[in-house]
Amino acid sequence: MTPKNQTHSPSRKPISHMKQLFKEQHILMMLLKEFRDGILICDQQGLILQVNPSLRNFLHLSEEVSGREVTQVIRNEPFHDLLGAVLATGNSCVEEITLVEGPSPEMFFEVHMVPIFIPVLGENDLPETQAEPGQTVNGCVIIFHDITDIRKTEKMRRDFVANVSHELRTPLTAIEGYSETLLDGAIDDQTVCRDFINVIYRHSLRLTQLVEDLLDLSKLESPDYKPDFTPVSLQTLIQQAFVLVQDKAVEKEIKISVTVQEPLPLVMADSSSLQQVLTNLLDNAIKYTPTQGEVSIGVYENSKGKIQVDVKDNGIGIEGKHLSRIFERFYRVDKARSRDMGGTGLGLSIVKHIVQLHGGEIWVDSKVNEGSTFSFTVDPQPV
Ligand SMILES: Nc1ncnc2c1ncn2[C@@H]1O[C@H](COP(=O)(O)OP(=O)(O)OP(=O)(O)O)[C@@H](O)[C@H]1O
Ligand SMILES: [Mg+2]
Numbered sequence: 001m002t003p004k005n006q007t008h009s010p011s012r013k014p015i016s017h018m019k020q021l022f023k024e025q026h027i028l029m030m031l032l033k034e035f036r037d038g039i040l041i042c043d044q045q046g047l048i049l050q051v052n053p054s055l056r057n058f059l060h061l062s063e064e065v066s067g068r069e070v071t072q073v074i075r076n077e078p079f080h081d082l083l084g085a086v087l088a089t090g091n092s093c094v095e096e097i098t099l100v101e102g103p104s105p106e107m108f109f110e111v112h113m114v115p116i117f118i119p120v121l122g123e124n125d126l127p128e129t130q131a132e133p134g135q136t137v138n139g140c141v142i143i144f145h146d147i148t149d150i151r152k153t154e155k156m157r158r159d160f161v162a163n164v165s166h167e168l169r170t171p172l173t174a175i176e177g178y179s180e181t182l183l184d185g186a187i188d189d190q191t192v193c194r195d196f197i198n199v200i201y202r203h204s205l206r207l208t209q210l211v212e213d214l215l216d217l218s219k220l221e222s223p224d225y226k227p228d229f230t231p232v233s234l235q236t237l238i239q240q241a242f243v244l245v246q247d248k249a250v251e252k253e254i255k256i257s258v259t260v261q262e263p264l265p266l267v268m269a270d271s272s273s274l275q276q277v278l279t280n281l282l283d284n285a286i287k288y289t290p291t292q293g294e295v296s297i298g299v300y301e302n303s304k305g306k307i308q309v310d311v312k313d314n315g316i317g318i319e320g321k322h323l324s325r326i327f328e329r330f331y332r333v334d335k336a337r338s339r340d341m342g343g344t345g346l347g348l349s350i351v352k353h354i355v356q357l358h359g360g361e362i363w364v365d366s367k368v369n370e371g372s373t374f375s376f377t378v379d380p381q382p383v
Contacts, residue, residue: 038109038144041116044087044137046070055144058109059101074099079111083140086113090137096147108151112143163330167210167344171203206344213346216276217329220353227270227357231381234267234274234299234307235260241278245286253292256282261300265380267307273354274378280347281311281374287341288372289315306360306377314371323364327352351376 032039038055042048048065055061065073071080079097086093092114099107116139178196186192219225238258249256267274278297285295295313302308318326318333325331330345332338338345355362355376366372 037146040070040074040142040144041139042070042083042142043139046083046087048073049139058099058107058144058146082111082113083142086115086140087137090115090117090135106148107146108148110145110147112145114141114143115139116141160329164210164214167330168207170339171206171210174203175200175207210344210346213344213350216350217346217353220350220357225357227273227354229268229270229358231266232269232271232274234264234309234378237271237275237278238297238299240275241282244279245282248283248286249295252286252289254286254289255294256286257294257296259296259298264299264301265307267378268381269358269378270354274358277351277354277376278309278311280351281376284347284374285311285313285315285372287343289313301380302377304377305380307380308375308377310373310375312371312373317368317370317372318364318366319368323366326364327362 032050032052035052036054038058039050039052040048040055041050046069048068048070051059051061051065059074061073070083074080076097076099078095079099082093082095082097085091092112094110094112097109097111099109101107115137117135118138119135178200182193182196186196238260242256242258245256248254282295282297289295293314295311298308298310298312300308322331322333326333327348329349331348332343332345335345352362355378358378360377360379362374362376364372364374
């Protein structure tokens with residue numbers, strides 16, 4: 001900007017002003033274009049003069065909006081009230097608003113509204129940037145700072161704490177109640193005493209499992225955690241996982257079959273983590289399949305050159321509406337049923353984390369009463 005005290009030759013002044021104006025306009029346009037925050041400039045009537053590409057993106061605007069009323073383009077009552085107040089009073093403001101535009105879910109913005117004051121220029125005047133007291137407002141610059149990720153993370157943290165507290169409370173309440181009853185005299189009855197101690201033992205196992213799962217999750221989510229990738233034989237890992245779930249399968253008379261494409265290359269994996277994936281998927285397949293059901297594991301190189309593992313069961317299956325949420329922490333189709341079976345609802349989220357840390361993908365196909373197939377991929381050892 002030209003300093004106020006600079007002298008100008010009268011004949012050259014209009015051209016230098018034009019150049020200056022052009023330069024400033026160009027800088028302004030570049031700023032608007034590059035800004036990651038959304039920016040909207042409107043006049044004193046609330047008619048749009050400019051919107052930058054970021055805001056067009058946030059609002060999914062495909063058509064030209066210059067000249068349209070802000071209230072027609074951003075349909076949000078509290079936002080209109082704020083803008084009305086800024087244009088009426090000339091006071092800037094900062095507020096949080098929530099917008100739902102087009103197909104997107106809610107977006108959260110910190111909105112800064114700054115009134116524009118344009119002084120009337122005389123022949124030799126230079127533009128003023130400060131408002132004079134009592135000056136009328138000529139428009140408003142609105143900055144939309146996207147805080148959606150911050151709000152989402154906060155919500156996830158709140159939900160997580162609420163879920164963990166809830167999961168802890170159930171077994172703790174049971175342990176407390178049963179011990180109290182024992183101390184109040186039930187301990188003298190041999191049969192009752194044994195039953196109660198059994199319940200206490202089951203709930204303490206549940207607590208241990210929950211804490212172990214939470215520790216696993218926090219390890220996997222830590223930015224410092226680096227899996228120890230080595231060439232691993234999937235056949236060996238499947239055998240080890242099989243040993244761990246064998247008792248449960250035998251108890252329910254569930255047959256487990258394994259089909260491995262030969263020759264199968266080794267895979268690049270953290271062997272204990274990948275074993276946890278297989279164990280969790282097998283454990284689920286057995287848990288959610290009725291007695292005398294069938295579970296099969298298929299391992300082969302898929303059309304994309306990845307090694308794919310399918311864990312298939314002919315169990316209860318999962319209704320379509322749950323499929324997109326099944327890998328979320330604590331998500332269970334039937335909470336009561338899963339809890340009764342000692343489940344924490346963290347198994348599949350741990351599995352998903354591990355597969356993703358290996359650069360693989362995981363998905364599920366399922367039909368109610370027909371069964372489910374959980375599939376994941378992992379990279380083969382480079383040749
Ligand atoms: N093979 C399956 N068949 C049917 N439903 C399944 C299957 N695997 C998972 N589910 C559903 O997905 C939910 C989440 O599975 P997940 O393994 O995360 O938790 P869980 O088995 O309940 O408990 P845990 O954390 O102890 O494994 C289960 O509660 C169940 O409703
Ligand atoms: Mg499970």
